[in-house]
Amino acid sequence: MKIFDIMETKDYENVILCHDKTSGLKAIIAIHDTTLGPALGGCRMWTYDSEEDAINDALRLARGMTYKNAAAGLNLGGGKTVVIGNPRKDKSEALFRSLGRYIESLKGRYITAEDVGTNLKDMEYIRYETKYVAGLAETSGDPSPFTAYGVFRGIQAACEEVFGTSDLKGLRIAIQGVGNVGYNLAKYLYGAGAKLIVTDIFEDNVKRVVEEVKAEYVKPDEIYGVECDIFAPCALGAIINDETIPQLKCKIVAGSANNQLKEERHGDILQEKGILYVPDYIINAGGVINVADELNPSGYNRDRAMRKVSMIFDTVKKVIQKSKEENIPTYVAADRVAEERIKTIAAVKDNYIVK
Ligand SMILES: NC(=O)C1=CN([C@@H]2O[C@H](COP(=O)(O)OP(=O)(O)OC[C@H]3O[C@@H](n4cnc5c(N)ncnc54)[C@H](O)[C@@H]3O)[C@@H](O)[C@H]2O)C=CC1
Ligand SMILES: O=C(O)CCC(=O)C(=O)O
Numbered sequence: 001m002k003i004f005d006i007m008e009t010k011d012y013e014n015v016i017l018c019h020d021k022t023s024g025l026k027a028i029i030a031i032h033d034t035t036l037g038p039a040l041g042g043c044r045m046w047t048y049d050s051e052e053d054a055i056n057d058a059l060r061l062a063r064g065m066t067y068k069n070a071a072a073g074l075n076l077g078g079g080k081t082v083v084i085g086n087p088r089k090d091k092s093e094a095l096f097r098s099l100g101r102y103i104e105s106l107k108g109r110y111i112t113a114e115d116v117g118t119n120l121k122d123m124e125y126i127r128y129e130t131k132y133v134a135g136l137a138e139t140s141g142d143p144s145p146f147t148a149y150g151v152f153r154g155i156q157a158a159c160e161e162v163f164g165t166s167d168l169k170g171l172r173i174a175i176q177g178v179g180n181v182g183y184n185l186a187k188y189l190y191g192a193g194a195k196l197i198v199t200d201i202f203e204d205n206v207k208r209v210v211e212e213v214k215a216e217y218v219k220p221d222e223i224y225g226v227e228c229d230i231f232a233p234c235a236l237g238a239i240i241n242d243e244t245i246p247q248l249k250c251k252i253v254a255g256s257a258n259n260q261l262k263e264e265r266h267g268d269i270l271q272e273k274g275i276l277y278v279p280d281y282i283i284n285a286g287g288v289i290n291v292a293d294e295l296n297p298s299g300y301n302r303d304r305a306m307r308k309v310s311m312i313f314d315t316v317k318k319v320i321q322k323s324k325e326e327n328i329p330t331y332v333a334a335d336r337v338a339e340e341r342i343k344t345i346a347a348v349k350d351n352y353i354v355k
Contacts, residue, residue, distance in 0.1 A: 015030050015055070036342060144180035162276055248275060
């Protein structure tokens, strides 16, 4: 792996390898870009097939956070931590405290939070060693309901574009994955009068949405072909690909899952087919917007956080507008929105007044 080549090509600032013998910690902290502010991004714990896979994941996710935070209007850069290990077996107080000490050593250049494989308790252990951790139980808490609300607002914006109204009444919406985000999204959509078709690999998760929001169930591999207005991927990445695109019968793809496009060209194909793709990191920023509110000098405020999450409606509209004006796919428009903000703020910070 030519790590410095990757860092140079994609403009990474730091990659830190963290190791502690006592706790068995093996972690990578990747800091992509701190132009807008300290790098904020969650801590993922996963069993990787190789150390190279873990480093690649940390790099990819850290860069994704730079774009997500920038487009969301946050004064934060992008970073991510990857802990190598099995989240069901290898966790301990010592492991997360040890990681916390590494984060502390960065003196605020990187702030961590929950991610796949970690939870509020792990964040509390990190908090024993550093204040550079957000998303604690007593403050902003579980980000999923906020992410779901942001996706709901993004869906409304997309509908205004495609159907001429943000009213979701009577629309058929297919949700793939009704876990933390998908379940909360289903409740918002049901409340707005949408008809839901859902799938999940866990029976319990399906049961609660079928009962609570009168959703119709289809088997996991049938969700792509459902006749619907909107397909909302809320489970896995890479689900927009050569096999699934020909099955889609929707007008909009808009959901919380990270990295929905298997390859960028799949975003081009959606565009050619006349399906509006709402870029994942634009619509799923609700969780990080909520977590970031903890960093406000006056402390966390839930109502303010919700108001900011609600603005995802406007960000989605802005991205769609740019895509139309510049005749580019929405995923390219999203990248441009993020890059332009970073460039502009960098120039502002570089003016002669304060150096
Ligand atoms: N939780 C949050 O605040 C945020 C979540 N995301 C992304 O949103 C997605 C969902 O996140 P969570 O709801 O937190 O995760 P989760 O693990 O609670 O829910 C995912 C659900 O998808 C189901 N699933 C997995 N494979 C499936 C398959 N092949 N077919 C159908 N269902 C399947 C799982 O059984 C589970 O119920 C993930 O991609 C995550 O990275 C992105 C930003 C923030
Ligand atoms: O929402 C969080 O807990 C942290 C933000 C993050 O890592 C993400 O949005 O992927």
